[in-house]
Amino acid sequence: MEPIKDVQVVRQVNRGAVLELLRREGPMPRTAIARATKLTAPTSFAIVDELVAAGLVRCVATSRSSPGRPRAIFQFNPAAAYSLGVDLSGASFVGVLIDLSARVLETRRVARPNPPDVSAVIQWIASFAQEMRSSPALDPSKLAGLGVAIPALLEADSGHVITSTNLNWHDVPFARLLEEAVGTGVYLENTPRSIALCERWFGAASEAEHLLCINIGMGIGMGLIIDGKLYVGDDAQSGELGHTAVVPNGAPCRCGGRGCLEAEAAGGAILRNAVDALQRGMASSLAETANGDPRRITLDMVVNAADEGDPLASSVVRAAGQMIGTAVRNAVILLNPTMVVLSGSLVHSSQLLFETVRAVVQNRALPPLHRVSAMPIVRAQLGLLAGAVGAAGLVHQRRMGLYDGTKVVAP
Amino acid sequence: MEPIKDVQVVRQVNRGAVLELLRREGPMPRTAIARATKLTAPTSFAIVDELVAAGLVRCVATSRSSPGRPRAIFQFNPAAAYSLGVDLSGASFVGVLIDLSARVLETRRVARPNPPDVSAVIQWIASFAQEMRSSPALDPSKLAGLGVAIPALLEADSGHVITSTNLNWHDVPFARLLEEAVGTGVYLENTPRSIALCERWFGAASEAEHLLCINIGMGIGMGLIIDGKLYVGDDAQSGELGHTAVVPNGAPCRCGGRGCLEAEAAGGAILRNAVDALQRGMASSLAETANGDPRRITLDMVVNAADEGDPLASSVVRAAGQMIGTAVRNAVILLNPTMVVLSGSLVHSSQLLFETVRAVVQNRALPPLHRVSAMPIVRAQLGLLAGAVGAAGLVHQRRMGLYDGTKVVAP
DNA sequence: GGCCCTTATTATGGCCCCCATAATAAAGAT
């Protein structure tokens, strides 16, 4: 523990606790704040005053029920600042504009350019930012910054992209380049972690102290919340669930290994396995869809056929779900999280995959030695916007200290 | 973050930081403390005064080198308190008496009773404690308590044993029973976590913010240090590495599952596989040792034969190491720890097992995408005493706030 | 030995934090 050099950190922490209380519990009178935080009335009144002065909180009404002097009711002010979030991990890029409550005010979507050159991506993000700046919903002076969820290995803190197999980028000072193009602060985080933050702050996991958030699409990654905080690991490289080994001497993976979960069970593997089975002549509704050429099959076709009960597609998707489920179950056994959130394009497009993973993790055939079967496991509440919203929320956290209840400062 | 109701927590934190500095860095003058903690001289002088008053620190000398007034040199006082630690996880039980610096003053060992009845175990611990109380090394008034490392699933905080397949205990209020028998505070933690704490506070991992400590014996477990703190999970059930699935439909495990790492690669599996191979008539130096009856073979014989190069024993041990190594590597890929510590009877008795696990984790055949191959992976520095010493250290941490640098109070 | 120089240690005042308690304000109730 670091020494504390100034009693003012006490006030910072308490300010954060009050603000987070108001954000999560909604409007309340100051006496209720004092009760909930266990601070005395003079202290909590002073803190609310500061938050009002900073614009983060406002008085919305006075309640005059019951005898006694009426109470002034204060509310978290979501309009105190806004930020932009972009998610670069899907087949289409997503951009959002959110307020401090993570209400999504604007959404934009664009097909991912092919190839996704750094300059083309920056171009699109800059024009998105420009458009948002002129949105009627936004007072431009209240724009806190831009957050980007990116399918990449990042250097800790610097915003430097070490490598992204997904985008085929290597060694790109992306945050710096974006800051120049966009003219605001830029914060980067990888996609699974952005989603984990989103769900912890705004979504399905707001009560979870320890969370595994697993993202399943063309890759498989995991964001970890431990003790209520994002955990990134010693080199900021935690969560590479997709590159854990699940099949000895299995399929080659783009990371250079063999038998990685991603190579065996992510979107690419599901498509490949379905095409292979078709080419081996197995019966399936996909045969018609493909019109004689199995190479025309897309991943969407496979997961849709699976949800409609096509045996070939179902068995391919179920096999992937089994593998992913086993890997997630193992992670749960290691980490004993409060809950698990599943997200990503495959989780949202395939009911069968989601159900299979959940069933394998909760495996009720085993004795309840580990309380795995009682642990909640749900889909991301913010769906396919989770990555972008989480990245945008990251801006509020980093610049203003929100959501963690620590060190709140003026916008 | 909880609100802070009192500025005194600032002093508590700073007192902890100063004490931990002195413990880790050795004796130093107060001006050096001020420099290292970045506190001002008046503040750090006052803190040292308090620690001296509490008996946790003492002035050992004054240095009169160089010009200027000589400095008084202060030192962490390891004799301010002592505690007892017991490890119930091995083939023999181990008891230690340590001081605040974890210097081991006394060691006792006893063969594990068979069966290990609760009452027999309590009996032995109570007589051990009685003997230590009368040890000349110990001022009995300075005994802080007793810590126990136990191969069991524990309820969070209560000291209640939910179940221990190893000891064949179920639902035992062990801490309460021990407190009655021993007459001091009793703290329980499972064995891998006790070892992890030991290595983090006193051993090979003292610089590691994020640590995986893997214990390999008849069972396989993991203790996790995250952000410098022990992580136990939502239900205090984290770290069950031995019950992660590694072989689909594999060997039945005592947990009720199949193909768990523990069932496939822990001590029991190694012995079973060696005996099976012998019974199938494979050539091995173990055949002579066994004198015709493979059932006479013990685990020790197998690992010794393996280290001496016996092909059968080597191949059995190496196979176990491969599986364990893969599981550990996967955990490392998920968690990106600062380092990994391996401990437990098998790790210390088998050079081959240790080397195999290390080689698999660091697999240099793969591209260095994940920095796994550069991550240190070492044996527990305190060897087979680590569990008992860690449990004893737990007493100092819980009762006096040591080692974490937080909330230090008088002994 | 007395004086200067250097560094350690102590004293003082300022600002901030929280708390407890008491005073003041602003309603409904009677």
Next chain:
DNA sequence: ATCTTTATTATGGGGGCCATAATAAGGGCC
């Protein structure tokens, strides 16, 4: 119009840290 009741503000106390200014206690030098 007074009496409750509850909300809000004022005041003083104890504690934290800091910056700065004394004061102490050596060595070096003449």
